[in-house]
Amino acid sequence: MEKIIVRGGQRLSGTVQVEGAKNAVLPVLAATLLASEGKSKITNVPPLSDVYTINQVLRHLNTDVEFHNDEVVVNASRELFVEAPFEYVRKMRASVLVMGSLLGRTGKARVALPGGCAIGSRPIDQHLKGFEAMGAKVKVGNGFIEAEVDGRLKGAKVYLDFPSVGATENIMMAAALADGTTILENVAKEPEIVDLANFINKMGGNVVGAGTGTIRIEGVERLYGVEHSIIPDRVEAGTFMVAAAITKGDVLVKGAIPEHLSSLVSKMEEMGVTIIDEDEGLRVIGPDKLKSVDIKTMPHPGFPTDMQSQMMALLLAAEGTSVLTETVFENRFMHVEEFRRMGADIKIEGRSVIMQGPTALQGAEVAATDLRAAAALSIAGLIADGYTRVTELKHLDRGYVNFHQKLAGLGADIERVKEVEENDAAVSEQSMLKDA
Ligand SMILES: CC(=O)N[C@H]1[C@@H](OP(=O)(O)OP(=O)(O)OC[C@H]2O[C@@H](n3ccc(=O)[nH]c3=O)[C@H](O)[C@@H]2O)O[C@H](CO)[C@@H](O)[C@@H]1O
Numbered sequence: 001m002e003k004i005i006v007r008g009g010q011r012l013s014g015t016v017q018v019e020g021a022k023n024a025v026l027p028v029l030a031a032t033l034l035a036s037e038g039k040s041k042i043t044n045v046p047p048l049s050d051v052y053t054i055n056q057v058l059r060h061l062n063t064d065v066e067f068h069n070d071e072v073v074v075n076a077s078r079e080l081f082v083e084a085p086f087e088y089v090r091k092m093r094a095s096v097l098v099m100g101s102l103l104g105r106t107g108k109a110r111v112a113l114p115g116g117c118a119i120g121s122r123p124i125d126q127h128l129k130g131f132e133a134m135g136a137k138v139k140v141g142n143g144f145i146e147a148e149v150d151g152r153l154k155g156a157k158v159y160l161d162f163p164s165v166g167a168t169e170n171i172m173m174a175a176a177l178a179d180g181t182t183i184l185e186n187v188a189k190e191p192e193i194v195d196l197a198n199f200i201n202k203m204g205g206n207v208v209g210a211g212t213g214t215i216r217i218e219g220v221e222r223l224y225g226v227e228h229s230i231i232p233d234r235v236e237a238g239t240f241m242v243a244a245a246i247t248k249g250d251v252l253v254k255g256a257i258p259e260h261l262s263s264l265v266s267k268m269e270e271m272g273v274t275i276i277d278e279d280e281g282l283r284v285i286g287p288d289k290l291k292s293v294d295i296k297t298m299p300h301p302g303f304p305t306d307m308q309s310q311m312m313a314l315l316l317a318a319e320g321t322s323v324l325t326e327t328v329f330e331n332r333f334m335h336v337e338e339f340r341r342m343g344a345d346i347k348i349e350g351r352s353v354i355m356q357g358p359t360a361l362q363g364a365e366v367a368a369t370d371l372r373a374a375a376a377l378s379i380a381g382l383i384a385d386g387y388t389r390v391t392e393l394k395h396l397d398r399g400y401v402n403f404h405q406k407l408a409g410l411g412a413d414i415e416r417v418k419e420v421e422e423n424d425a426a427v428s429e430q431s432m433l434k435d436a
């Protein structure tokens, strides 16, 4: 088992480069299944465990997938198999995103039921509602969801009860090869939706309105492999912005796109953080004193739930009372218990947490409860007194590339060690204490 060990007290400075977005590359790779001719070349791909998992899913579906440097080349021109088994879906819920492409391309998809995860029950009823509206028969049984249509899916009007990111993407992929026009209403507006629509359009598809509340998809008969570069990861960018601010640092987050980060930028500015829009990205300068604010997570362009736990770390350092409300997932406060282990005074009231700051955080052993919590706890460790040890790093590796090296490059006192090396770290800590 590996853990991150971080010693608080260093001010971050310098430049950090943002990778391609996890939440854009996963649907785009799922959409490569739509191409029955030619190869898709996807660039700016981050080497995350989730990317390796989706590549495995694609290979299992009878495609050829090569991943070198930051490029994934997919050849999906052979006849596809249609089943995504539990071994993959269990590792990564986003495996369910192959369902729309498979259904559009072959008329059939069988995907293991994703089940819940640490942040909530996460049903996929809205995805299935879309497939059914397009004529698919959906059956759930024996741990699988099976969707099938006689011939081609038919374009339909679909209204989502909630602007679900995954449902918008899955239905958009299915509709790309459907017969006729699909009008999708109350859809998600995230930048990753726009990236997927751009990819489908390059492949020969006809998607209009991505990034707004209504998307219109004119189905085509065939799509072709093309080259596409993934947008920068706004959540990774936001994570480093928070790390810079909490340490009173001065960091240029290269690749951060201001329009993708407007809610975070506004809230951080309200807290007293200086954010400068530079040619290469966003420069973040932390103030001596952070001000408390209230935040509510919402679908884009609202404040992203994927930044909630990192923001919790920042609010703990702010003066006064802050209220942080989670409206997107019903159970995304598992990290609160871990922050409490670091001395945080946090009350949970329903879907909100109330924090009284500034908290003098203490280093402690804490477990990452999901990928963003892994980052948030490490960030809290940057200002905690003494050593913070963050375990369960399999979550971190789903969403961050070289996380500790990037922070170390900015001046953080941080390392990642295997359990066996922990003793050595403990010995050096002891000798440091003795020397002090
Ligand atoms: C791979 C990926 O892109 N993951 C992101 C995606 O997840 P994901 O696509 O799973 O998130 P959704 O937008 O679908 O889910 C949001 C909410 O809607 C609910 N829901 C969703 C679908 C459905 O059919 N029925 C239903 O009730 C979910 O349980 C959740 O409470 O968007 C989330 C919300 O921005 C982000 O936190 C995730 O990082």
Ligand SMILES: C=C(OP(=O)(O)O)C(=O)O
Pocket (backbone or CB within 6 Å): 023, 093, 094, 119, 306, 371, 372, 399
């Ligand atoms: C919740 C997240 O991702 P996923 O939907 O892949 O679990 C996330 O990226 O924070």
